Amino acid sequence: MSEKTLPKAPRPQMNDLRIGVYVCHCGKNISGTVRCEEVARYAQGLPGVVLARDSLYTCSEPGQEQIKGDIKAHDLNRVVVASCTPRLHEPTFRAACESAGLNPYLLEMANIREHCSWVHLHDKDAATEKAKDLVAMAVSRAGRLAPQTEVTVSVMRKAMVIGGGVAGIQAALDLADAGYKVYLVERSGSIGGRMAQIDKTFPTMDCSICILAPKMSEAGRHPNIELLTLSEVTGVQGHIGNFHVRVLKKARYVTSECTSCADCISVCPQLAPDEFNAGLSIRRGIYIPFAQAVPSTFMIDMNICLNNQGIVACDRCFQACSKKCIDFADRDQELILDVGTIVVATGVDVYDPTSLTELGYGKFPNVITTLEFERLINAGGPSSGELIRPSDRERPKRVAFLQCIGSRSKRSNPYCSNVCCMNTIKDALLIKEHWPDTEITVYYVDIRAFGKGFEDLFQRARREGVTFIRGIPGEIIEDLATDDLTLLGENTLLGTPYRSTVDMVILSVGIKPRQDSELLQRLLNLATDTDGFYMEAHPKLKPVDTTTGGVFIAGAAEGPKDIKDSVTQASAAASRANILMSKGEVKIPAITAGIDPDKCTACGLCARVCPYHAIVGGKEEGLYRVIAAACQGCGACVPECRFGAIDQTHFTESQIVEQIDAAxxxxxxxxxxxxxxxxxxxxxxxxxxxxxxxxxxxxxxxxxxxxxxxxxxxxxxxxxxxxxxxxxxxxxxxxxxxxxxxxxxxxxxxxxxxxxxxxxxxxxxxxxxxxxxxxxxxxxxxxxxxxxxxxxxxxxxxxxxxxxxxxxxxxxxxxx
Amino acid sequence: MTIKIWKFFDREELYECYQCARCTGSCPAMEVTAALGPRGTILKCLNLGHEAVVQDEKVWFCCTCNVCDDRCPQQIPISDLLVALRNSAARRGNVPGRLLLSLELLAKTGRTMIVHQLDEMRAHHGLAPLPPAPVDEVRAILKRAGLEEVLDF
Structure with a gap:
């Protein structure tokens, strides 16, 4: 293949190049296998190399001083360090170069430890030859390196939090307290999320809404927080520091003057299942999701309102409202909000066990889920906190909990849902607290009481007489006359089958990613794991960052977690966003792609493969260009260009080709x-x-x-x-x-x-x-x-x- | 003779089992007899090795209704395992006597049972005598299935 088909890049004349090569012994780690002196001698003879040394520890203070001194004394314009992986010490040596006045992008590393000495321990000759090759590759690439300056982009000091559950509320409050304007976007009529539905929290048995409501109202009245309920994100443009978010704010039909006096409720003729009570009660067409809702403003469900589509068939609520705050003319609005950072805290859905027909959920009235139970036992719930079973509204004397419903299963969610074990133990204790004579049996596979105070709670439940049986029932049979339920299964620890009859069965259902989580994933370019949860940038060291700069995740949207972990993560996400915004600018590593406008034919192939929508332009403009702030530097676009118009900084065609040739x-x-x-x-x-x-x-x-x-x-x-x-x-x-x-x-x-x-x-x-x-x-x-x-x-x-x-x-x- | 039962069942599948016992809870054989149960079978295969399991007459108690398959959260093909185990058991001579008897009968007459005065009973109800069973065809199938290794016929 001739040289002319390769993109040409300026290569400094050989006599202009002044490369310094440092071969590190790394104690015995490298020199035990590779003859470092021989490699250094070999490097000395490579074109452009003016000096080659071997040293015991190049990363040590004396080793770095040597490089700095040589750069000045020998006027080096490239440095090659042959040592460990660049993933470890590249920042170290770049800093050394920079402090000696050499652009950090003029450093190149040859990995002769992880990729050579450690993996060829028993063949010194071959390892030494390979090390020479690796150094030669690095030296040839170094000849093509060019100085780079990292671009800085400004970061707007406004944030958006998507999702108004406990994680979203916490993140919004943290950011607002730090002094940033925060848009808190919530899809439903009130913030609060799943935590507002739960009766008590484990392991402390705090009343859930009692500890959440103060936070909700604080978020509602915080001067820095703009609450956008009944709102959904429909579009995101821009990049780290400068996002333009399109939000659809749906009509509420009730103005904020509403005092939630509830005069309108009694006159409304329309009924619907109450979503907040998991469908166990009914609400009117005009309603407030729950008593502590923030904003404490009523809303009209236009799907059932008789006044839909301008046909005035009923205006009873309007007549009943003394403050005249019902506004049938209210319309959906589209807002464009500019923010610098985004926190995603969209939470989870609850698994629907209807498809597990052997358990009879949806068919047998006395089989309910844990979420329904939370509402049943809650004082604000449909039964005012009385434990009753749905079929006859009598108090059940024998209750069974079934664990791992919809979790740890290839038929539904393969992962452990993390919260159900402790939730069941808490629920069992709640029943015991109010009605101690109730017989409670928990059918489980493994009790995962891993958190602080969890084991104590588990032991307490056992002491209070909750029976734990290892072995999930295979089948539930309903007695048609009494509506009692018989569970068939095996006690695996005893190895004996059981057949026990109870009054009510509570399925401890798992949690799963939001059904429409894909929408936000697409808008924000997030990655998802195999289970469908949003993925963090690094599972250990960047647990709340996402692969998109300036976007952070918090709460169960990232994976099943309890309230404490959600709040912790929310504060972490807020803090990460705060770092970006308080600095006010962000440096982009100089590895972005760039398009040569002279060669670009505006075919648009590059824009199609860009995973970050960082390439914009079009036929009308006659070319495409890369938005440096949005480009993450993967280089996927470069091979896509048929005209050689794109190249990636610091990973240029010519640099890699040099490496190939040298290798x-x-x-x-x-x-x-x-x-x-x-x-x-x-x-x-x-x-x-x-x-x-x-x-x-x-x-x-x-x-x-x-x-x-x-x-x-x-x-x-x-x-x-x-x-x-x-x-x-x-x-x-x-x-x-x-x-x-x-x-x-x-x-x-x-x-x-x-x-x-x-x-x-x-x-x-x-x-x-x-x-x-x-x-x-x-x-x-x-x-x-x-x-x-x-x-x-x-x-x-x-x-x-x-x-x-x-x-x-x-x-x-x-x-x- | 050693039989590789894992040829018919992927051993890796066993490690998916976390012993939730939904299978045993659904097992009709467990209702009527002290069978091993699908969960017990898997556990024994994992902990004691299948050698121990195929010696046990209880592997024959499964009625292959496949409900355990349907309800297994890990989608382990448990009935495939049981079939593979029984294949192995049979080749080691662990076959219940009654089963052997009906197999022998099947090989010889093409039917698994002989009903006394069958033709007379049929005639009494106005039915024609049963047509002869396709013995040769049945024998060919049995041969193909490797029954010769278990039974002389």
């Missing part, structure tokens, strides 16, 4: 060239190193931010250079750190396979592997398999294939 300079047909994404596969290879998992030494790894950056042209170049095999590896499909950008990787590799087949090239020489950061063993296994496959291929075959690809590529370039 394949000697004995290419024996080598495996691996492209690994920064977050998963490169980290997985690092993990193999840390775990000392040994694998063949002929692999050379090139790092990109995302596997979607890997251009088919690189694969082609590797094969035309005679590489034995090529590996493209990235995160597992659902775990991509760039919003499933790696689906492009799969598509491009598949297309390359087809091309190979067409040319009669053995397609097994190109492999696509999904390797996570924890799968070091898997990385080693893939390399071993590829090495075994490579052994069966003759050098002549490789050469032949290289020629075929070369001819085809040239034909193509002539055509264009």
């Amino acid at each position: 394949l300079a000697g004995d290419p047909h024996k080598k495996i060239l691996a492209f690994a994404c920064n977050w998963c596969s490169y980290a997985g290879a690092d993990f193999a190193g840390v775990s000392r998992i040994q694998y063949p030494h002929n692999v050379r790894i090139i790092r990109t931010m995302c596997s979607a950056r890997v251009s088919p042209a690189w694969i082609e170049r590797a094969f035309t250079k005679g590489a034995g095999a090529v590996l493209v590896s990235g995160c597992h499909p659902a775990d991509c750190h760039y919003n499933n950008a790696n689906q492009n990787t799969a598509r491009r590799v598949e297309r390359f396979w087809r091309r190979m087949e067409k040319l009669g090239i053995n397609r097994d020489r190109l492999r696509l592997a999904w390797i996570s950061a924890a799968e070091g063993a898997q990385f080693a296994k893939v390399i071993r398999e590829m090495e075994a496959g490579l052994k069966t291929i003759k050098p002549a075959e490789i050469e032949n294939a290289a020629k075929k690809l070369f001819r085809e590529a040239n034909k193509k370039s002539d055509a264009t």
Whole structure:
């Protein structure tokens, strides 16, 4: 393949380059396997290198001082450090360069510890040769590096919290108290969420609404909080620091002068199931969700109001209202709100057990769910807090709780719902507290009392006479005459079957992601895990950040959690948002993509693959351009461009091509060239190193931010250079750190396979592997398999294939 | 003879089981006899090994109604496991006598039971005599199913 088909980048003249190479011994970690002095001597001879040293610990203070001193004394304009993984010490060495006056983006690292010395412990010669290759690759890439300045974007000092449950309220209050204007967007008529529906909280048995209501009213009257109820987010544009959010605020038909005197209720002729009471009672067409609702304003359900669509069939509420605050002319409004940060706290839905027909929910009146039970036992509920069973409104004497309904099951939700065990124990204790003679049996699989004070509560329930039987009933049978229920199952600890009759069964139902969580996921470019919950940016170290900058998550929308955890997370999310807003600006790493307006033909292919909608423009404008603040630097757009108009800063075509060429300079047909994404596969290879998992030494790894950056042209170049095999590896499909950008990787590799087949090239020489950061063993296994496959291929075959690809590529370039 | 029962049932499936006992609660065999129960069978396979299970006559108590399959939250094909275990048990000679008897009868006459004075009874009700059973066809099926390893016929 000729040089002319590659995008040209200015390469400093050889005599302008002044590269300093530092080979680190890392104590014995590297030098135990790699002969570091020999590598340094080798580096000395590489083009552009003016100085090469080996040192015991390059990351130590003296090691860094050495680099700083050399930069000044020898006028170095590039630094290459051959040591551990860049994921560990790149920031260290970048800071050292910067303090010596060298742009931090002029540093390059060669990973000769995790990817070399630790994984080839028993072959010093091969490890030393590989280290030389890795240093040569780094030196050639360093020659193409360019100084970069990180762009700063301003962050607007306003926040939006989506969801008015306890997590949303907490996040809004924290942000408002910190002095920011907060829009709290809630879909229903009142804030409060699930917590408002619950009677008591575990493990302290606090009255739920008693501790929540003060927070609700504080949020309602806080000067910095603008409460938007009956409102939904319908569109989001912009990026970190500057979001433009479209909110649909539905008509309430009652003005805020409403004093909630309730005169209107008694005259309203229309009835509907009361959603707040889980459908156990009825409400009118004009109603307030619950007594403590904030805002404490009535609302009209236009779905059932006789006055719908301007047909004035009934105005009894209007007549009854002494303050005349009913406004049938109220209309939905669309608001555009500009905010700097967004906290998503949309909560969860409750599992509906109707589909588990063997339990008879929905068919047998005395089988109810825990949410219905919460309303039944609540003083503000349909029975005013009296425990009654639905069929005859008598007090049940024998109550059974069934655990894990809809949780830990491939038939519904595969995960543990986290709160149901403790919720059941709390409910059982509540019954015992009011009606001690009630026989309570809890049928469980495992009681997960993992939190602070949880085990105590569990023990207390047992002491108070709640029976725990291990083994979920397989079937519930209803007695038609008495409506009593018989449970059939096995006590697994005794190994004996049971057949017990109770008055009422409470299904401890699990929680699941909101049915329409996908909508917000799309609008905000969030990622979801396999269970459908929104995914955090890092499960350990960035638990409330999302993959979209400036958007944070809190509460059960991120995964099942109890009130305490939701509040903790809400405060954490608010604090993370606060950091952004109090700084007022944010630095974007200089790895964004850029489009050359001269080459752009406005075809729009790049915009279509961008997972962040960061590429805007169109045919009318005649070009597309990248919004640097929205670009996360995955590079998925670069290979998509047919005209070579896009390149990614710091991961440019020419830099990577230099690396490929250097890696394949000697004995290419024996080598495996691996492209690994920064977050998963490169980290997985690092993990193999840390775990000392040994694998063949002929692999050379090139790092990109995302596997979607890997251009088919690189694969082609590797094969035309005679590489034995090529590996493209990235995160597992659902775990991509760039919003499933790696689906492009799969598509491009598949297309390359087809091309190979067409040319009669053995397609097994190109492999696509999904390797996570924890799968070091898997990385080693893939390399071993590829090495075994490579052994069966003759050098002549490789050469032949290289020629075929070369001819085809040239034909193509002539055509264009 | 050693039989690889895991050829017919993916052993990995067993590890999905967390012993909730919904299967046993739905098991009609457990209602009438001290059968192993699906949960017990899985637990024994995991803890004692299937070798111990296939020695037990109780593997034959399952009536293959498949309700345990339907209700298993982990969607473990439990009845497949039981069929595989019984295959193995049979090849080791662990077959209940009565079952062997009817199998032998099936192989010889094409029917699993002989009803005394059947034709007379049918005639009394105005029914024609039963047509002859397709013995050769039945034997071919039984051979194909590997019954020769269990029974001489």
